[in-house]
Amino acid sequence: MGHHALTKNQQLVLNCLKANECALTAYDILDMVREGGIRAPVQVYRALEFLVTTRVVHRIESMNAYVACAHEHGNEDTPHNNAVAFTICDDCGVVSEISVPAAERTIDELAEKSGFIPDRTVVELHGHCANCSGSMG
Amino acid sequence: MGHHALTKNQQLVLNCLKANECALTAYDILDMVREGGIRAPVQVYRALEFLVTTRVVHRIESMNAYVACAHEHGNEDTPHNNAVAFTICDDCGVVSEISVPAAERTIDELAEKSGFIPDRTVVELHGHCANCSGSMG
DNA sequence: GATAATTTTGTAATAATATAACATTATGAA
DNA sequence: TTCATAATGTTATATTATTACAAAATTATC
Missing domain, CATH: 3.30.1490.190 (Ferric-uptake regulator, C-terminal dimerisarion domain)
Structure with missing residues (x-):
């Protein structure tokens, strides 16, 4: 594939954010992805770091929280x-x-x-x- | 006086911020005002809450830190x-x-x-x- | 394919930021 | 003064984020 697919943890975190209209904190996310196998804060923060860097997720600075990007990010990355x-x-x-x-x-x-x-x-x-x-x- | 003067703690925190061009976190401030008699984080946060509400200090959301307002706030409050x-x-x-x-x-x-x-x-x-x-x- | 080097993931601990709960002191009203 | 209120101080704890290192997976080299 042209660029990297998301890892399991990154996908779990992204799915969680996509399912919400509200910004979620890292610990909100952690609670929701435990059943997916993520156990520790740092795993969430690592996934978020990647997703924010690739612009698939935005950090809301005034909330210390995160939202999925509203734009489409399909197979081909088209970061706005x-x-x-x-x-x-x-x-x-x-x-x-x-x-x-x-x-x-x-x-x-x-x-x-x-x-x-x-x-x-x-x-x-x-x-x-x-x-x-x-x-x- | 027309409106409230600052309390001792508020004045200590504000002076500390005015002496710096950089944004300071609450704990940066705490370190610098200990000799003035402030001992606990909550005292700094309380002063900051007042100063931010009255617009004498701004919170930099993306840094979790604070700066003194660049404008003059003399005896008469003239919040920009x-x-x-x-x-x-x-x-x-x-x-x-x-x-x-x-x-x-x-x-x-x-x-x-x-x-x-x-x-x-x-x-x-x-x-x-x-x-x-x-x-x- | 085995093995070493590298990278990714996981675990545990802890650091940094912020608030809650309640005791004490100061201030103002009756 | 005495009571009520507000401000301050103390202690504890909640929330957000990172460090340090171990284990596992991946990749490169032989």
């Missing part, structure tokens, strides 16, 4: 570009990925004016989702 | 508005505050299109500062 933000509902916990390329470029350019070279940009919005705020029907 | 981003040099650790109101408004508006009501927006850029990247003289 960097300009991603997250909305986090502080009522129900649902995390959604939104794409904000223009705004992120604006921010990066502003930082670059002072000579800063951005590498990784974290954008996370806490608030209330449509369901919880009642702004829907 | 929300649209703040941070550049974080992963080489030297220096954290700088930059103002990105337009971009943040753009992001918030994009989120609002899906019915999300933003409350608090985290924007943190990791990378290399002018000094460390050699982009200065």
Whole structure:
């Protein structure tokens, strides 16, 4: 195969995240994958490190937690570009990925004016989702 | 006085942060304020909670650490508005505050299109500062 | 294919970050 | 003063993350 398939542990962790709309902490995940054979935190953290590096999973910095990437990552890896933000509902916990390329470029350019070279940009919005705020029907 | 002055512990923690360009963790701070009489983590966390709530200090979510606000907070509290981003040099650790109101408004508006009501927006850029990247003289 | 070298996975322990529960002291109200 | 409230201090513990090393699997070399 062209690139590496996921190991059993990586697949277990990824499946667990895919099954949830909320961000899960490493220990949340651990609880859910014990029956799959994972026994220790470090096994979860190792899987997460790989999945985050390959952009199949995102870390939510403001929660110390993780979500599966909303994009398709089939046999061929097509990692989306960097300009991603997250909305986090502080009522129900649902995390959604939104794409904000223009705004992120604006921010990066502003930082670059002072000579800063951005590498990784974290954008996370806490608030209330449509369901919880009642702004829907 | 018009509003509350800081307590001794709050002042100790704030002074400690003001003396540093880098973000400090609660335990970094604890080490530095022991001689001032603070003995336990919870005392630092309580001071930080107050200082963050009153916007005199910012929490850097991607570092689990804290920096003093770059703006003046004299006798009269003049908390700046929300649209703040941070550049974080992963080489030297220096954290700088930059103002990105337009971009943040753009992001918030994009989120609002899906019915999300933003409350608090985290924007943190990791990378290399002018000094460390050699982009200065 | 056997064997050594390398990498991956597992186990145990512990470090780093954060909060809970409750005792004590200080402050303000009656 | 006396009681009520709030702030501070102490101890213990919960939560998040990593280190160190052992065992097993994989790969390279002979």
